Amino acid sequence: MSAAVDLADLAWPEVQERFRDEPVVFVPVGATEQHGPHLPLQTDATVATEIARGVAQRIDGLVAPTFSYGYRSMPKSGGGPAFPGTLNLDGQTLAHQLRDVIAELARHGVWRVCVIDAHFENQWFLTEGIELALRRAGAERMRVMRLEYWDFLTDDLLAEIFPNGYPGIALEHAAVLETSLMMHLRPDAVRLDRIPDDPPAEFPPYDVFPPEPAWVPASGALTSAAAASEVKGRRMYEHYVEHIGDAVADTLR
Numbered sequence: 001m002s003a004a005v006d007l008a009d010l011a012w013p014e015v016q017e018r019f020r021d022e023p024v025v026f027v028p029v030g031a032t033e034q035h036g037p038h039l040p041l042q043t044d045a046t047v048a049t050e051i052a053r054g055v056a057q058r059i060d061g062l063v064a065p066t067f068s069y070g071y072r073s074m075p076k077s078g079g080g081p082a083f084p085g086t087l088n089l090d091g092q093t094l095a096h097q098l099r100d101v102i103a104e105l106a107r108h109g110v111w112r113v114c115v116i117d118a119h120f121e122n123q124w125f126l127t128e129g130i131e132l133a134l135r136r137a138g139a140e141r142m143r144v145m146r147l148e149y150w151d152f153l154t155d156d157l158l159a160e161i162f163p164n165g166y167p168g169i170a171l172e173h174a175a176v177l178e179t180s181l182m183m184h185l186r187p188d189a190v191r192l193d194r195i196p197d198d199p200p201a202e203f204p205p206y207d208v209f210p211p212e213p214a215w216v217p218a219s220g221a222l223t224s225a226a227a228a229s230e231v232k233g234r235r236m237y238e239h240y241v242e243h244i245g246d247a248v249a250d251t252l253r
Contacts, residue, residue, distance in 0.1 A: 005056040008065045015108075024061040024112040024252050025105055026052040027098070029126060031070030031119035034083035036174035036221040038194040039182055041085045044070065047178065048118035050185045051149050054241035055116075059249050064101065070094065070119040075211045076203045077120045077170040079220045082213035091125040098129030099136065102144060106137035112252040115146040116244070120170060123148060143252055150177065152243045153236075161232050167200050167223045174221040176228045177236070184233030197226040 007015065007025065030045030040046075045068040052063045072088040073080055081088055089097075102113055115126055123146070130144045150169050158166045161176065172178070174196075182190050196219040203215055216222070 005053050005061065005063050007062045018062060019109055021060075022110075022112065024056070024059060024114055024248055025110050026056055026061055026063045027067070027101060027113060027115045028052040028063065029067040029070065029098070029115060029117045029119065029122055031073065031078075031122070032068055032085070032087040033070065033073045033119065034079050034086050034174075034220045035178060036194075036196055036219050036225065038191040038196065038221075038225065039174055039179060040186075040189045042068065042189075043174075043178055043182055044118040046186055046189075047149070047181050048116050051118075051237070051240050051244065052114075052116045054237065055114075055245045055248060058241060058245040061114075061248075064105070067094070067097065071121045071125050074121055074207070075213070075215045076201075076207065077222075078173050079216050079222070080211045080213060082211070082216070083220055091128075094122065094125045095129040095132065098126055099132040102130060102133035103136045106133070106139045106142055111139060111142045113142070113144045114248050114252065115144065117146065117148045120148075120173070145248060145251055147244065147247070149240050149244065152240055152247075154239075154243075157236070157239055161236065162227075164227075171200055171222045174219075175223045175225045176232065179225040179228035180230070180233035181236060182233065183228060183230040184237055187230065195225050195228065196221045197224045198222075199224065 028048035030048045032041050035043040045066050049066045056063050069089045073086050198217045200223040
């Protein structure tokens with residue numbers, strides 16, 4: 001990816017010049033969370049960042065530094081906090097961090113922001129951060145999108161990626177979707193010999209606190225990742241960049 005789309009790689013006069021063109025500024029949000037024995041803790045942050053970069057290149061936007069920590073990992077969607085290396089934020093902390101970043105962008109005259117989320121548990125706290133930022137900034141012109149990249153999966157693409165049926169996004173943690181994307185984006189970080197082939201995890205229709213580690217498969221993957229491939233990852237990445245790019249360009253005109 002071209003470094004020119006990364007806000008943090010620019011010197012302030014370059015930022016000033018780019019801001020005059022009123023670009024969409026993307027804020028990628030991930031997590032530092034276990035992703036099975038075969039993927040790195042930074043998987044969510046990597047996926048959010050690379051999708052943001054691809055879309056920014058497509059529509060001449062900028063990418064702000066990634067939020068690499070996210071809201072608390074939950075057993076039924078992320079494996080939970082019991083796995084070593086999973087580092088969680090309180091919801092208020094995440095909301096206030098995003099509030100501050102968006103408000104600062106508004107202070108510099110940015111009025112189009114797109115938050116790209118790659119961690120299932122983040123979404124409502126990101127919504128809170130956006131709402132608080134709009135109140136603080138007082139910028140009537142400002143518009144903010146928040147999206148989860150997996151919502152851009154279409155039925156035809158799901159049929160292509162999951163010929164035997166789609167288990168749903170909550171169970172897809174560290175499975176075919178994320179593993180395939182990482183095989184395309186960061187093949188050096190995927191431990192191919194450790195890819196798990198676990199059956200879909202089964203959970204009761206409630207949560208308990210503190211979380212119950214025994215609910216989660218020992219691998220940390222909530223369903224099989226054995227069908228992942230670089231080809232699927234490339235296909236999904238190109239699909240996301242195209243369809244998210246179209247949505248952002250249309251919504252934040």
